Amino acid sequence: MKIAIDASRTVNEKAGIAKYLNNLIQNLAKIDHKNQYLLYFIFAKDPDGTKKRKIEQFKALNWQTKIIKMPGRLKEFLLNQKIMPFPDLFCGKQDVIFTPTFIDLGRAGKKPQVLTIYDLTYFKFPSHLGGKQSAFARAKTKSACQKAAKIIVISEHTKKDLIKILNVPKQKIVVTHLAADAHFRPIKDEKLRRQISQKYNLPAKFILTVGTLSPRKNLPMLFKTFLQLPAKLQKDYHLVVAGQKGWNYQGIFEAAAKLKNEVIFLDYVDDKDLPVIYNLAEIFVFPSLYEGFGLPPLEAMAAGVPVICSNTSSLPEVVGQAGILLPPEDIAVWAKTITETIGNKQLQTSLAQKGLYQAKKFSWAKTAQETLKVFEGLAKNG
Helix, strand or coil, rough: CEEEEEECCHHHHHCHHHHHHHHHHHHHHHHCCCCCCEEEEECCCCCHHHHHHHHHHHHHCCEEEEECCHHHHHHHHHHHHHCCCCCHCCCCCCCCEEEECCHHHHCCCCCCCCEEEEECCCHHCCHHHHHHHHHHHHHHHHHHHHCCCCCCCCCHHHHHHHHHHCCCCHHHHEEEECCCCCCCCCCCCCCCCCCCHHHHCCCCCCCEEEEEEEEHHCCHHHHHHCCCCCCCHHHHHHEEEEEECCCCCEEEEEHHHHHCCCCCEEEEEECCCCCHHHCCCCCECCCCCCCCCHHHHHHHCCCCCCCEEEEECCHHHCCCCCCCEECCCCCCHHHHHHHHCCCCHHHHHHHHHHHHHHHCCCCCCHHHHHHHHHHHHHHHCC
C-alpha cells in the first residue's frame, strides 16, 4: 500500500498540528515496515534553509520525501481546480492520501482521502476568531468533511460535535486520542532544573498554565482568580503563562495588566525545556472554555504535576479522575480550590500519583496503530 501524507505543518509550524503530525509520523515509522510512505511538504520560501533541515530528519525513516514550492494562493487554486485532483498532480500513484487539516484537503480524486479534525471552535465560538475568518473556516470544514472518506478526530467529544453540528455519519468518524511525549516525566535533576529556571528567569514558586494565547483559553478569568487568592499566596506565588500568541490575544495582555508583575509570559517554549518547567511548577491550571483534546493537562500529569482544569468539552475525557475539574467561569470556586491545593501537600501528592497513572493510558504508539488501521481499511475497500 502507498500512503501520501501532507507533512507541511511539521516545517511550517512549531506547536499544535505540527506536534501531532511529528509524533504520528515517527510512530508510524516504528510500527509499519510493509507499506510505502510519501511525505510531501508545501511552502513558498525557505530563506535560511530551516525547513529543509527539518525535512532531513524524516529521510532517516527511509520514507520518500518531496518538496513542492508554491505560494499559498497557487496552492489554494490547485486544491480546488476541477481538472485534476491535487494529490494526482504532485503525489503520483497512491492508495490513500492523508491530510491533517481541513484547510489543505483538496477536491476528492479516485483515491480516498483521510482528514483529521481537532475541534469545532469556529462553530462554537465564532467571535473568538472573527466573523469573516470563522465563516471561511466553517465553510472549509464542511466541504472537507464531505470530501473525506474517513475523518479522524482526537476525542469522543469532537466526534459528538461533528455528528451534532455537521451531521457527519458516525461510521465515517474514528477517534484516535493524542498523548504526551515520552520526555514529559518527573525530572529530579537539580542541575537541569536550575538551568531552565535561570534560562527563563522563573520565580521560586509559581502556578503554571500552558497553551496558545487565544480567547477560548479563558486567561482573563484566571487573572481575576489570582487576585482573589489570599494576600500571602499572591505575595509568595507568580502565575506563569507559557504559549505563543494566537488570534485576538490583545485582550489577554490588557487583562493581565491588573496583576502588574505577578504574571509572567514566556511566549513559545521549546519542547525540550517545557517538561522541566512543568516540573518546577507547584500546580498546573487550565481554565479553557473549549478543547478538542487538551494536551497541556495530559503533559502536566505525565510530568507529575497536580492538575486543576475546566470540566468542559473533552477535558474530563482526558483528565478523568486524576485532576480537579471545575466550571470554567466560577472565579470563587477556582480561587478556593487553588488555595486549598497549594496548602495541602498530601492532596498534591495524591493528584500527582493519579495523574501519572492517567497519562499512561495514552500513547503515540496507540495513536499510530489506530491511524494505520484507518489507512489499511480504506485501501482494502478501495
